[in-house]
Amino acid sequence: MHDEFLCHVTGYGVCxxxxxxxxxxxxxxxxLALALWWLRDRASWIAERxxxxxxxxxxxxxxxxxxxxxxxxxxxxxRAWCADPLRQEQVADELAGGRLVRIAAGDxxxxxxxxxxxxxxLRMQRTIPALLxxxx
Numbered sequence: 001m002h003d004e005f006l007c008h009v010t011g012y013g014v015c016x017x018x019x020x021x022x023x024x025x026x027x028x029x030x031x032l033a034l035a036l037w038w039l040r041d042r043a044s045w046i047a048e049r050x051x052x053x054x055x056x057x058x059x060x061x062x063x064x065x066x067x068x069x070x071x072x073x074x075x076x077x078x079r080a081w082c083a084d085p086l087r088q089e090q091v092a093d094e095l096a097g098g099r100l101v102r103i104a105a106g107d108x109x110x111x112x113x114x115x116x117x118x119x120x121x122l123r124m125q126r127t128i129p130a131l132l133x134x135x136x
Contacts, residue, residue, distance in 0.1 A: 004028065004119040005035035005095060009042045012111040024112075028119070032095055036088060039103065039114050043078040046112050051075035074112060077105040091116075 009024040025042055029035035052059050081087055081103060094101045098121035103114040 004030055005032065005116050006119055007035055007038050007042075007114070007116040009046070010113045010115075012106075012113065013109060029116075032092060035095060035116050036092060039091070039116055040082045040088075043082050043103070043114060047075035047078040047082075072105070072107045074105045074107055074110075078112070081105075 005028070007027045007029055009026075010021045011024050012019055012021050014020070024046070027035075027038045029038055052064065091101050091103070095116055095118060098118045100115065100117040100121075105112055
């Protein structure tokens with residue numbers, strides 16, 4: 001069983017013709033449950049900032065406008081992921097198996113990426129190449 005997980009959230013956009021990543025948060029989760037909680041919390045946090053509810057006190061009246069149906073609904077994608085127990089279970093299974101998990105949603109200007117991976121799996125990946133070096 002993998003006991004610790006490293007979680008990251010990054011926003012990617014284009015600046016000067018180059019793709020640039022901006023770190024939005026990192027968390028070293030001591031348990032699988034806390035890793036999943038943190039990923040859901042960050043996905044909800046991004047969705048709320050991209051698409052706050054009308055009447056939110058810190059948003060001036062008229063600041064929110066509907067977007068066309070052709071625009072990808074990044075907040076909706078993130079909220080749907082947070083609310084789907086089957087997808088949460090799939091992420092938990094992948095992480096428990098030592099595999100990297102990537103959840104991403106984007107539109108034409110920005111991609112939001114949530115990553116999580118087992119600290120133990122990272123250590124094993126770094127150790128294995130050293131164990132295979134010929135001695136001589």
